[in-house]
Amino acid sequence: MRRKYNKYTSIADRFPFIAFIIILGLSIFFLFVFAERFPLNFFSGSQASQIVKETSDYSIYIISPSNKQVFEFVNENESVPVEIKSKDIENLDYKLKLLANGEAIRTFNSPPYEYNWNPPGPGEYEMVANLVDDNDRVIASSNSVSFIVQYTSQTLETIERSIDIEEKKKLALKDAVYRAQNGAPIFSFKCYTPPVIDGVIDEWDIYDRAQIANPTIKKENFSSIKDCSGIIYTCWDDDAFYFAVIVTDDVFSQNYTGNQINNGDSVKLVFDTDLEGDFNIPFYNSDDFDIDFSPGNFAGILPEAFIYFPSRAPVGVEIKSAKTAGGYIIEAKIPWENFISFGARDMLVAGFTASIFDTDNLETTELVVSTSPQFEIYNVTILGTIVFIDGGDLMLTIKTEDETGSGEE
Numbered sequence: 001m002r003r004k005y006n007k008y009t010s011i012a013d014r015f016p017f018i019a020f021i022i023i024l025g026l027s028i029f030f031l032f033v034f035a036e037r038f039p040l041n042f043f044s045g046s047q048a049s050q051i052v053k054e055t056s057d058y059s060i061y062i063i064s065p066s067n068k069q070v071f072e073f074v075n076e077n078e079s080v081p082v083e084i085k086s087k088d089i090e091n092l093d094y095k096l097k098l099l100a101n102g103e104a105i106r107t108f109n110s111p112p113y114e115y116n117w118n119p120p121g122p123g124e125y126e127m128v129a130n131l132v133d134d135n136d137r138v139i140a141s142s143n144s145v146s147f148i149v150q151y152t153s154q155t156l157e158t159i160e161r162s163i164d165i166e167e168k169k170k171l172a173l174k175d176a177v178y179r180a181q182n183g184a185p186i187f188s189f190k191c192y193t194p195p196v197i198d199g200v201i202d203e204w205d206i207y208d209r210a211q212i213a214n215p216t217i218k219k220e221n222f223s224s225i226k227d228c229s230g231i232i233y234t235c236w237d238d239d240a241f242y243f244a245v246i247v248t249d250d251v252f253s254q255n256y257t258g259n260q261i262n263n264g265d266s267v268k269l270v271f272d273t274d275l276e277g278d279f280n281i282p283f284y285n286s287d288d289f290d291i292d293f294s295p296g297n298f299a300g301i302l303p304e305a306f307i308y309f310p311s312r313a314p315v316g317v318e319i320k321s322a323k324t325a326g327g328y329i330i331e332a333k334i335p336w337e338n339f340i341s342f343g344a345r346d347m348l349v350a351g352f353t354a355s356i357f358d359t360d361n362l363e364t365t366e367l368v369v370s371t372s373p374q375f376e377i378y379n380v381t382i383l384g385t386i387v388f389i390d391g392g393d394l395m396l397t398i399k400t401e402d403e404t405g406s407g408e409e
């Protein structure tokens with residue numbers, strides 16, 4: 001019996017069973033290959049999935065923002081540039097619907113599929129563009145990109161000073177009449193060695209810096225701080241006010257001189273030197289000074305300053321500029337005699353706003369960004385605040401700290 005049973009289960013006898021296993025194996029293999037190539041719902045046989053199959057030739061691709069991109073914004077006016085490339089969808093009766101975190105933010109009826117999207121706040125966003133029909137049914141989808149929006153509060157970079165200086169800063173503001181609602185005050189320190197006005201700004205990092213990035217005039221033209229923004233350093237002594245500005249400006253244009261400077265790329269400083277005396281007078285008067293600084297055009301037109309209000313050429317101004325890869329630098333000294341009877345002194349609080357006037361392709365100003373949240377010419381009520389502090393020789397303080405630091409190592 002046993003031998004007979006062995007004979008019955010020989011290879012030849014098992015063949016149908018082995019063939020069945022091989023066919024089953026191949027079927028599973030091909031099923032996986034197809035599942036990889038086609039969307040899962042292709043196999044469900046529903047009508048919607050048939051449409052997806054038929055339109056899988058449309059390629060919709062979000063090229064900006066890129067996946068995992070991090071946007072570091074300094075204010076809420078900045079936007080994420082969205083750009084979508086597509087193939088063969090232009091002549092269809094479909095619309096392209098852009099979604100961020102599942103919410104529709106823009107519907108395009110035709111190309112170009114470009115949009116500057118102003119995000120509602122910081123966070124991680126997922127963006128996808130869907131090709132939809134009149135019934136809002138999704139015909140095809142783009143790649144999905146996720147990106148991060150962050151806001152860095154670099155509006156002011158106040159260097160942490162000694163206890164004595166920090167105390168002075170508080171004290172200066174405590175009893176001062178100033179417009180606290182116009183942004184955080186800028187602290188300007190006395191210099192014991194005046195900066196060298198040469199367009200090289202190595203010596204400025206011991207002073208506080210302020211960001212010039214709030215769009216204030218023609219702000220509808222603002223999209224990103226890469227278009228136009230800057231950083232200003234200031235200091236003072238008994239002779240003069242000094243500043244250095246690093247401007248980011250993608251298109252440089254300055255063809256003007258004298259009282260026309262602010263039609264081209266330039267920097268404007270406005271001072272309200274007596275805040276308390278005429279606090280309720282909104283327009284410029286005898287204690288207010290509006291000064292324009294031009295970097296020149298690096299091709300014949302020299303850097304210069306002009307007092308826009310009260311309109312006149314300044315005296316004794318030293319100014320140097322330098323062209324940089326992303327914009328330009330201005331470094332300047334303005335003697336106090338230009339401010340008639342005003343000169344900075346320790347703990348004095350004044351109105352102050354620094355602005356960058358940006359002209360790119362037109363004949364006149366296209367955008368103004370400022371240190372204060374608001375700015376307009378001839379209006380002193382929206383100026384920010386500057387606090388003049390004598391904190392001793394900061395160069396000495398920094399050096400001492402360095403030496404202590406290296407000694408401890």
Ligand SMILES: [Ca+2]
Nearest residue numbers: 196198200201
């Ligand atoms: Ca210098």
Ligand SMILES: [Ca+2]
Nearest residue numbers: 272274275278
């Ligand atoms: Ca005033």
Ligand SMILES: [Ca+2]
Nearest residue numbers: 249251359360
């Ligand atoms: Ca420009």
